Amino acid sequence: xxxxxxxxxxxxxxxxxxxxxxxxxxxxxxxxxxxxxxxxxxxxxxxxxxxxxxxxxxxxxxxxxxxxxxxxxxxxxxxxxxxxxxxxxxxxxxxxxxxxxxxxxxxxxxxxxxxxxxxxxxxxxxxxxxxxxxxxxxxxxxxxxxxxxxxxxxxxxxxxxxxxxxxxxxxxxxxxxxxxxxxxxxxxxxxxxxxxxxxxxxxxxxxxxxxxxxxxxxxxxxxxxxxxxxxxxxxxxxxxxxxxxxxxxxxxxxxxxxxxxxxxxxxxxxxxxxxxxxxxxxxxxxxxxxxxxxxxxxxxxxxxxxxxxxxxxxxxxxxxxxxxxxxxxxxxxxxx
Amino acid sequence: xxxxxxxxxxxxxxxxxxxxxxxxxxxxxxxxxxxxxxxxxxxxxxxxxxxxxxxxxxxxxxxxxxxxxxxxxxxxxxxxxxxxxxxxxxxxxxxxxxxxxxxxxxxxxxxxxxxxxxxxxxxxxxxxxxxxxxxxxxxxxxxxxxxxxxxxxxxxxxxxxxxxxxxxxxxxxxxxxxxxxx
Numbered sequence: 001x002x003x004x005x006x007x008x009x010x011x012x013x014x015x016x017x018x019x020x021x022x023x024x025x026x027x028x029x030x031x032x033x034x035x036x037x038x039x040x041x042x043x044x045x046x047x048x049x050x051x052x053x054x055x056x057x058x059x060x061x062x063x064x065x066x067x068x069x070x071x072x073x074x075x076x077x078x079x080x081x082x083x084x085x086x087x088x089x090x091x092x093x094x095x096x097x098x099x100x101x102x103x104x105x106x107x108x109x110x111x112x113x114x115x116x117x118x119x120x121x122x123x124x125x126x127x128x129x130x131x132x133x134x135x136x137x138x139x140x141x142x143x144x145x146x147x148x149x150x151x152x153x154x155x156x157x158x159x160x161x162x163x164x165x166x167x168x169x170x171x172x173x174x175x176x177x178x179x180x181x182x183x184x185x186x187x188x189x190x191x192x193x194x195x196x197x198x199x200x201x202x203x204x205x206x207x208x209x210x211x212x213x214x215x216x217x218x219x220x221x222x223x224x225x226x227x228x229x230x231x232x233x234x235x236x237x238x239x240x241x242x243x244x245x246x247x248x249x250x251x252x253x254x255x256x257x258x259x260x261x262x263x264x265x266x267x268x269x270x271x272x273x274x275x276x277x278x279x280x281x282x283x284x285x286x287x288x289x290x291x292x293x294x295x296x297x298x299x300x301x302x303x304x305x306x307x308x309x310x311x312x313x314x315x316x317x318x319x320x321x322x323x324x325x326x327x328x329x330x331x332x333x334x335x336x
Numbered sequence: 337x338x339x340x341x342x343x344x345x346x347x348x349x350x351x352x353x354x355x356x357x358x359x360x361x362x363x364x365x366x367x368x369x370x371x372x373x374x375x376x377x378x379x380x381x382x383x384x385x386x387x388x389x390x391x392x393x394x395x396x397x398x399x400x401x402x403x404x405x406x407x408x409x410x411x412x413x414x415x416x417x418x419x420x421x422x423x424x425x426x427x428x429x430x431x432x433x434x435x436x437x438x439x440x441x442x443x444x445x446x447x448x449x450x451x452x453x454x455x456x457x458x459x460x461x462x463x464x465x466x467x468x469x470x471x472x473x474x475x476x477x478x479x480x481x482x483x484x485x486x487x488x489x490x491x492x493x494x495x496x497x498x499x500x501x502x503x504x505x506x507x508x509x510x511x512x513x514x515x516x517x518x
Contacts, residue, residue: 037406311411
């Protein structure tokens with residue numbers, strides 16, 4: 001795999017490879033020494049043009065557990081405030097010698113631009129670009145769902161038959177987009193619930209059902225419900241009259257939470273606006289996977305960094321995932 | 337390209353039985369943890385555990401130790417997909433770990449395995465069992481238990497086939513027309 005830019009172009013096999021590899025990476029955390037020497041000597045630059053807590057820390061932790069060197073850049077307090085653009089910033093970092101760039105940027109397509117422009121040679125991992133995609137979040141969500149459903153027998157399995165309802169600000173959500181593509185690829189049925197103003201115009205072409213009434217969606221007893229954050233920083237129009245009205249109609253409050261099945265998995269990509277899109281009781285309940293999502297994020301990002309950073313440079317590799325041919329047994333024999 | 341079979345099913349069975357006897361001569365079964373290196377080493381570890389159970393009456397703990405993440409050639413080869421590491425419930429601390437692999441060649445796999453083992457715990461001792469030792473060591477590593485010494489040229493390839501994976505037990509030497517891959 002040369003880059004990870006989106007989940008839309010990720011095949012089922014490539015997605016399962018990442019999820020299975022993350023199972024191995026998660027096992028490392030339970031060992032006496034939770035660290036692998038695999039990426040020793042490789043360096044990873046985290047380029048965060050937008051604020052982030054968990055994604056940045058999670059990528060940092062993942063790189064460190066694989067023994068890579070990490071540089072972290074945040075736009076705040078950098079030369080971006082002096083007007084330096086993406087190209088110059090990226091080339092500056094690349095000139096210091098990095099093997100992979102993890103980028104979060106407010107512009108949709110920023111990661112792809114970086115990967116395809118020829119500005120830098122490093123592998124590019126998209127950590128969220130505008131309202132486009134956030135592939136590692138979707139992968140960690142799929143991993144969390146798979147573990148919650150199949151437990152120790154998760155390896156090699158997809159999410160067929162699972163009904164997942166995603167609620168909230170779909171319009172601005174890169175998490176929702178990445179999840180729609182990935183969950184669909186893995187065989188889950190996805191339903192989106194949002195006020196009509198927060199459903200994207202092209203949603204009819206997505207492989208999902210849509211619904212504007214959360215109560216109806218809850219009555220359908222989904223296996224998992226994923227609440228999205230209301231992204232106040234991207235709300236430049238009046239999408240709904242008032243936050244309280246939003247909470248009343250589309251928030252997972254105590255009453256709605258009580259109507260969910262006892263085994264329903266409750267997810268949220270964080271950061272949570274408690275009392276707005278999710279109540280404290282729902283967020284802290286036994287069925288809540290919010291903290292498992294954070295834990296699993298490190299394993300997923302270890303798997304992704306391993307796949308983009310190990311292996312000889314593949315010439316002619318294409319966008320999305322160009323998986324290297326699996327080593328044949330004969331090849332293994334050769335180095336045995 | 338010519339292939340000749342050097343060990344057949346009965347030979348492999350005999351070699352493994354002898355290794356099993358040698359292992360329990362050195363250490364009691366209750367203290368042993370057999371860790372096979374995937375893919376075929378893991379199969380051999382399970383077989384050896386079964387043979388030891390037949391000899392001692394008590395089964396030796398066995399598992400799999402994946403060394404992919406510890407290899408020194410990761411940046412020279414296409415991306416490798418690791419196999420799961422399975423450590424038996426008792427762990428490896430203060431046990432005698434026997435690493436099991438099918439072919440011992442450069443020794444680099446075993447070097448990686450020793451590093452991987454180091455991160456799992458602190459065994460009392462580590463020993464090495466290999467079904468085939470083909471020579472050409474690049475590191476100061478030797479096997480404690482060897483099924484068969486097969487002096488070979490670097491251009492040749494040793495193919496180990498096992499029933500569990502390949503449908504038959506057989507070890508063959510294949511002439512390498514194109515010389516050494518790695």
